[in-house]
Amino acid sequence: MNSVAPVVSVQNVSYRYPTSSKPAISNINLEVKQSEFLGIIGPSEAGKTTLCLCLNGIIPHLIGGDFTGRVDVYGADTRSRRVCELAENIGMVFEDPETQLFGLVVEEDVAFGPENLRVPPHEIRGRIQEALNITKLSGFENRETFTLSGGQKQRTAIASTLAMKSSILVLDEPTTNLDPVGKLEVFSVIRSLKEQQGSTIIMTDHNTEHLAMFADRIAVMYDGSIVREGTPNEIFRDIDLLDKIRVPVPEVGRLCALLEREGLFKPDDFTLTEEDLEKKLTSRFQRK
């Protein structure tokens, strides 16, 4: 059997926070392949953030607590490497745009990671330019960070991880605190990272509309466990499960599922894209 080795492998991981009596995540098993886009959905407190923090070693190194199981990144166990070393491979973008930007201006923030990795200044400049290009922030080098909009801040955070040349990008609810314009900006950057750069992306969200369109695979988390895994089409037609655990079903998907139940749509007709659905409905109506 010839299979490409996963770049991230989570094996039977459980974790309990120091101040908590019950585990935040239990028996998580997950694999992510090179250039794959994995979306992790689930309600608040399902353990999505906890899982992300296990990927770059923040758990267990920084937070302590009870950690069992094993996380391998490019074959190396996260328990045996320091967080700052793992950061060379995994770039993380967090939910709050404000507390992950520490530079006075954009350029300084994007340079922070490479400076820590002892990248020489002239190379840092090149990386900054490239990163700002990809995140559509060219020209923002000297903008003060506190004047940026939410969407611009998150894009700067993404640029900062790109400048570190991490091949795996983990984004924990990056658009949750943004307004619709900001959400679109960030998603457009993530999409181009997937389509043009071929990055490996792991992204969590409690909304599902955008992940449904771009993710290769979806893992559904609830109460600390992964309850289902599959392609977006497989996951989002199971509206009973998603309604039960209070995860929003993308509206297009819900309509398709309802139509299938009524016998008006065949299983093949299931789609998550608005344009596709319109075409299918139009052709149905025209045939009548």
Added chain:
Amino acid sequence: MSSQVSIRTKGLWHTFDNFHALRGIDIDIGLGENIAILGQNGSGKTTLVKHFNGLLKPTRGSVEVFDRNTTDTSTAELARFVGYVYQNPDHQIFSDTIREEIAFGPTNLGLPREEVEKRVEEALSLAGLSGFAGSYPFTLGKGMRERVAVASVLAMLPKLLIIDEPTTGMDYSGLLGVLRMLERLKDPKKSIIIITHDMWFAARFADRLIIMSEGEIIADGPTREIFLREEILEKAFLRPPQPTRIAQKLVRFGIRPDCLSVEELFAEIQRLAGKPWQ
């Protein structure tokens, strides 16, 4: 002055630092109305709403709230009628127990202790927090803290309730909880205004939509009507909810263009499907 009007603004301008945040706003808000104000960041929606409880005073024009001119009335005085729930509950919560937190507002209004206690109990039950009165608010989840913040404002028995972005950062379950709570609060003698970007939420809660862009009101009317006006919504960088957009594309087959939800659209398709399709 009609006592059916909660708020009336006339020619309201607000300028700070040479920037016109509001350019000539004229609106009336009546009792019993449930309104969503939509628009992008910078459109002036928060600036407008801060005039309703006196946090901001007009640079030009006037604002009357329950027959009081806000220029001459303090925020503390207006707090008797206008409750403002801020977007982040952590900007408000500071007490050791939820009970004390909810009692803060009524106590500031100078009410006697029995009245304060009575209001705290009512607010606890309205927000679904009855079992948690003695809990330490800082250890609760975000959805619960949001409800504590709303309960704290409800205890002041406002005739106008303003909620700033109740949906940001909330998961689906939290959103449904907030919607349910808001439905319970709807009252013909009170007004509720929410500021939001979330079309889905506005579709389910509001009877009337006010759309703002660049300091002006560009649309104001019943929810179903406004959702049909795609060009106006675009100016505010908004789009109608997905089911509405799809319905509009299928109008020529007999589908109502103003479907607000998947359920409504599904019902329409069922109605027209008649004979089984291929």
Added chain:
Amino acid sequence: MRYSLFEPKTSFVHSLDPRTKLVWLLTMFSLAVLFVDPLFTMTIFASIIVVMVTSKLSISRLLPQLRAIALVACMSVLLWPIWIKPGNVLVSFGSLRITDLGLFMGVGVAFRLATLMSVGPVFLMTTSQRDFIAGLTHLKLPYKVVFLLSTSFRFLPAVIGEIATITEAQASRGLELDKGSILERFRKRLPILIPTIILSIKSSQNLAIAIESRAFGAYKDRTCLSELKLRRADCVFYVICLSVLAFGFWLRLQGYGTIE
């Protein structure tokens, strides 16, 4: 709202390397502390006025600092003579004697304090925050310290904004900050203080995680994007400052500029 004193202008002082300006600051500080003779301290203060003028600083922005300096200077001139008894009496009001020594001290210390209180603002008005941090980094201060400072600059506007929001939120619940006795007004600050502190703690936790995730501390040393180069003007200025400082020390050791 302006969060820093810095005014971008073109002047000789503006164009100096931040490290040079730090050396100047330390020199002025040392000289001010070395001497107490009004002639000396006045000269030192006058040199700072010259720097202010050549940097084209706008007096209007400096007003709060100037007022504070004037206040402290007046207090010095008035209080020292009351304190110092020895010397030749110049004037006396009843049991209060004003001696020449007292006045000497009063005026001398006044100029010393004026110097100490004005070098900081002059430095900040002619040096951007970024350059300041770059200067400290290139002076090989421990990076953790420099980072602490630059992060404080970065978050100052955000924290001020949060406090304003919290104040508004609590005012909307009927909190009236300006009424009541001193003790009551103090207690009324709690609903503003507590959320601020809690939000700061949460933010610092997030910050700590974010910093680690960007490889902070991966190696013992780190590179720096901003490259500072000393120009000829900087070197000349360094030499001048150090010479003046050395001369000052020598004068002081010879017994000038002070009293026994």
